[in-house]
Amino acid sequence: MTQGRPRAFDGETALEQALLAFWQHGYDATSITVLTEAMGINASSLYAAFGDKRSLFTAAVRRYLQGPARFTTMALEGAPTAREAVERLLRAAAVTYTAPGHPPGCLVISAATNCTPGSLDVQAELRDIRAQGRQALTQRITAGIVAREMPPETDAHALAAFYAATLQGMSGLARDGSTHAELDHVATAALAAWPG
Amino acid sequence: MTQGRPRAFDGETALEQALLAFWQHGYDATSITVLTEAMGINASSLYAAFGDKRSLFTAAVRRYLQGPARFTTMALEGAPTAREAVERLLRAAAVTYTAPGHPPGCLVISAATNCTPGSLDVQAELRDIRAQGRQALTQRITAGIVAREMPPETDAHALAAFYAATLQGMSGLARDGSTHAELDHVATAALAAWPG
DNA sequence: CCACTTCTGGAACGATCGCTGTAGAATTCG
DNA sequence: CGAATTCTACAGCGATCGTTCCAGAAGTGG
Secondary structure, three states: OOOOOOOOOHHHHHHHHHHHHHHHHHHOOOOOHHHHHHHHHHHHHHHHHHOOHHHHHHHHHHHHOOOOOHHHHHHHOOOHHHHHHHHHHHHHHHHHHHOOOOOOOOOOHOOOOOHHHHHHHHHHHHHHHHHHHHHHHHHHHHHHOOOOOOOOOOOOHHHHHHHHHHHHHHHHHHHHHOOOOHHHHHHHHHHOOOOO | OOOOOOOOOOHHHHHHHHHHHHHHHOOOOOOOOHHHHHHOOHHHHHHHHHHHHHHHHHHHHHHHHOOOOHHHHHHHHHHOOOHHHHHHHHHHHHHHHOOOOOOOOOOHHOOOOOOOOOHHHHHHHHHHHHHHHHHHHHHHHHHHHHHOOOOOOOHHHHHHHHHHHHHHHHHHHHOOOOOOOHHHHHHHHHHOOOOO
């Protein structure tokens, strides 16, 4: 079985560059031309390696979830209490949303806000991920209530919605140019709303 | 001075339809075709009446600020205390962001999140409006501190950033399908973080 | 070296983008 | 009724969109 001409680029680094482009401008606003220039490859190579723009975006999202967004699951699963989990979540978000080396804010929150009718499925893809994250947050809070860390009448869904809103807001502030210190203050203020 | 052929459409209602279209899909994702269909006029009439797409968007934003977004200035200026002002702001946002008859969320927050390089000035236009709103919120909180409604060591900027983030988050949740009741719970939780 | 396979580079596809030119319809003034 | 003016309808502009086709380059197996 013959082998054929080898690739002139590394697929992982090319995908990383595509991720950064999508992260900055969002799905619709990132053209194939911008992608090929960022990835350092031609359109033919892009389509041969990643299928089409839609598939490339999904691959970039998967890379994002396993990379920069790892802190979300780490915070929710690694903390001893629900309160500690939420605090780690917000503090880590303040760091990641303003970290150098990549665009500010969260890709899952901001990359498919303005969608053309032809790419509503992209919007749905990210919304599903947000819904999963919010459900995980709700479950972690519920576990804290069951463990009697907070009053039994605590509304886990409402509290999860509040901290999900805080995360979305922090992402928006970061995109508007807020610093890590500002976002950390927002996290501190939000944690002051913890029940009990 | 002769008069010429009269318009076959009402400029205000046409602008209202353009506002709704921009509100739903954002600036870049709203094509001229979508606008003309929503406004019920042809491209020629649109350009004769509003200049170009960019000018039409600015006109729609102005109409938005004087219409659906009036609650922001009303809340900040009409309340007797800073705490009451922020509560009115969040409660009214929960109502407006989920009100029927128009898209969910806030146009100023969500209409220019994903921008092509050619429309960065649109992004800047909305960011400036957000910055003005945040400054007004900071000033109202500062006035409350001066009036000894809250501890003198209160950080007005951090608190304003927190409630600005809450508003952005509520807009995002509304766009994801949250109900008025959910957003009102978020507002309640955020108000629990009030200092003092 | 040749056959075979895979990737690269560049041109070009149809569709859509924002926008405009042109012809004709609708109104007022003289 | 013309003359002048302003709007409407429609075709079409150049540019860009995502995508594909094709010739040639770069490898391996015989």
